[in-house]
Amino acid sequence: MLKIKDLCFEYEDGKVALKNINIDGENGNVIGIIGANGTGKSTLFMNIMGILKAKSGSIEFDGKKLTYDKKSLREYRKKVNIVFQNPEQQLFYSDVYDDIAFALRNLNFTEEEIEKRVYDSLDRVNSLDLIKKPIHFLSYGQKKRVSIAGILALDGKILLMDEPTSGLDPEMTKDMKNIINEIKNDRQVIISSHDMDLIYEICDYIYVIKDGEVTAHGKPEDVFIQTKVLTEARLDKPWLIKIYEKFNTPLFKSEEEFINYNK
Amino acid sequence: MLLIDKYAYNNKLRDYNPQAKFFLACVGLLVFRIIDNEFLYILNIVFMTGVTVLVAKIPFKKYLDMFKIPFVFLIMSLVTILISINNTDYIYSIHIFGLDLGFTYESLLKCKTLFLAVFSSLSSIYFLMLTTPMIQIIKGLKKIKVPGLIIELMILIYRSIFIFLDEMHNMDLAQRMKFGYENKRNSINSVSLLIGNLFRKILEKNRDMNIALECKLYDGEFKVGD
Numbered sequence: 001m002l003k004i005k006d007l008c009f010e011y012e013d014g015k016v017a018l019k020n021i022n023i024d025g026e027n028g029n030v031i032g033i034i035g036a037n038g039t040g041k042s043t044l045f046m047n048i049m050g051i052l053k054a055k056s057g058s059i060e061f062d063g064k065k066l067t068y069d070k071k072s073l074r075e076y077r078k079k080v081n082i083v084f085q086n087p088e089q090q091l092f093y094s095d096v097y098d099d100i101a102f103a104l105r106n107l108n109f110t111e112e113e114i115e116k117r118v119y120d121s122l123d124r125v126n127s128l129d130l131i132k133k134p135i136h137f138l139s140y141g142q143k144k145r146v147s148i149a150g151i152l153a154l155d156g157k158i159l160l161m162d163e164p165t166s167g168l169d170p171e172m173t174k175d176m177k178n179i180i181n182e183i184k185n186d187r188q189v190i191i192s193s194h195d196m197d198l199i200y201e202i203c204d205y206i207y208v209i210k211d212g213e214v215t216a217h218g219k220p221e222d223v224f225i226q227t228k229v230l231t232e233a234r235l236d237k238p239w240l241i242k243i244y245e246k247f248n249t250p251l252f253k254s255e256e257e258f259i260n261y262n263k
Numbered sequence: 264m265l266l267i268d269k270y271a272y273n274n275k276l277r278d279y280n281p282q283a284k285f286f287l288a289c290v291g292l293l294v295f296r297i298i299d300n301e302f303l304y305i306l307n308i309v310f311m312t313g314v315t316v317l318v319a320k321i322p323f324k325k326y327l328d329m330f331k332i333p334f335v336f337l338i339m340s341l342v343t344i345l346i347s348i349n350n351t352d353y354i355y356s357i358h359i360f361g362l363d364l365g366f367t368y369e370s371l372l373k374c375k376t377l378f379l380a381v382f383s384s385l386s387s388i389y390f391l392m393l394t395t396p397m398i399q400i401i402k403g404l405k406k407i408k409v410p411g412l413i414i415e416l417m418i419l420i421y422r423s424i425f426i427f428l429d430e431m432h433n434m435d436l437a438q439r440m441k442f443g444y445e446n447k448r449n450s451i452n453s454v455s456l457l458i459g460n461l462f463r464k465i466l467e468k469n470r471d472m473n474i475a476l477e478c479k480l481y482d483g484e485f486k487v488g489d
């Protein structure tokens with residue numbers, strides 16, 4: 001379980017990117033971090049991964065405070081994984097199979113086990129057909145899937161996803177939603193996004209970030225009705241909330257609920 | 264996108280046993296080179312070209328194009344070997360500035376053998392490069408116990424080539440769209456900007472790559488599996 005306490009972070013140039021962030025992983029299985037461009041979502045994720053070192057405050061995993069020596073970081077990163085905003089960054093090898101196998105090989109799995117896991121994880125993101133393709137032939141959306149598969153192959157406890165749907169078409173976005181809904185069955189997912197519809201539908205709990213500070217948190221249906229907080233954070237409301245507010249219909253949690261609703 | 268790489272992934276021999284391909288190329292590169300026999304060289308050239316073009320289905324014209332650059336260098340070095348000064352048994356010579364310049368029968372023979380040797384080695388190398396994705400070549404090298412440092416360098420260089428080309432392509436395109444190459448003056452300006460930015464971008468990408476490697480639990484050795 002992840003717990004972030006009073007986390008502050010400052011870039012070398014003096015820019016204060018995070019101020020007193022408190023996040024409690026117990027609040028939900030799928031946690032959303034929402035905020036406009038440049039509010040510090042990626043910076044927060046880099047801090048959680050131990051890539052950037054917090055100025056003050058702490059990050060706790062399973063009750064143990066994160067320390068930054070090589071050995072404990074490695075142990076920590078077996079449990080806590082990240083899918084970067086830019087899939088190019090994630091992909092290292094030239095071939096989909098080898099790329100997914102990369103982390104597994106670093107952990108000295110046997111080749112049979114690796115093969116099994118590569119197939120499984122590609123299957124989970126519905127991309128088995130890509131297995132033999134070279135990475136540089138893939139489209140952006142395909143790269144996103146492959147980079148997710150590369151992380152699913154590890155059995156982590158927590159998965160951080162930085163903007164999993166940015167740059168995806170509506171169909172792919174829907175697919176990604178299903179993928180996340182499936183992933184959450186075996187690990188906790190923390191998602192950053194400015195796609196409010198996605199966040200509303202898949203998250204159990206959300207944190208609103210504005211200029212490096214958490215300005216509101218709670219269940220999606222509670223947070224998304226706070227018009228003032230959202231405007232201040234330069235965020236929009238999910239369309240399901242807008243419908244609820246305008247037509248006084250019940251509050252739908254997903255598109256299906258809305259479509260199946262008969263007055 | 265490198266042309267060689269494209270073919271390496273899209274040829275009819277891609278899934279053929281990489282070790283066999285590796286072995287075949289090594290025969291041409293090492294064994295024939297040690298035996299040093301013209302007939303074997305010619306045989307190798309014909310065989311390798313045949314396999315690359317007819318079996319792996321690499322377009323013949325593209326294949327020939329690839330020989331152009333190495334051949335320029337080859338011919339330049341052959342000329343220096345061929346011509347000698349103030350020798351006696353020339354089969355052809357000219358007299359300038361009080362010097363006899365010409366070539367002998369031996370040097371001609373030597374050039375012929377050398378030409379065939381280089382041609383044959385090139386055809387072996389191209390066969391391997393055009394039919395085998397880089398990652399498989401690296402695996403092959405690892406199998407024959409090439410030191411880890413060299414493997415690591417190969418992987419990193421290969422990766423960097425793509426980062427470099429990609430960044431350059433993107434920036435060049437962006438500059439063109441903003442009329443950066445309209446006349447001489449702004450062309451020079453654009454090129455200098457491109458080079459400066461390229462350098463910065465590459466450092467940035469290098470940092471990103473290190474972060475990604477760490478998150479993928481890299482511990483100082485590239486494991487490529489078998």
Ligand SMILES: Nc1ncnc2c1ncn2[C@@H]1O[C@H](COP(=O)(O)OP(=O)(O)OP(=O)(O)O)[C@@H](O)[C@H]1O
Pocket residue numbers: 011012013015017035036037038039040041042043044085
């Ligand atoms: N290396 C850096 N040095 C200094 N400041 C930085 C650096 N990286 C990011 N910043 C600044 O920190 C702030 C937070 O950036 P961050 O990338 O975390 O935002 P984000 O919420 O992920 O935005 P986006 O939605 O666009 O991805 C921004 O104001 C940015 O300008």
Ligand SMILES: [Mg+2]
Pocket residue numbers: 041042043085162
């Ligand atoms: Mg970001």
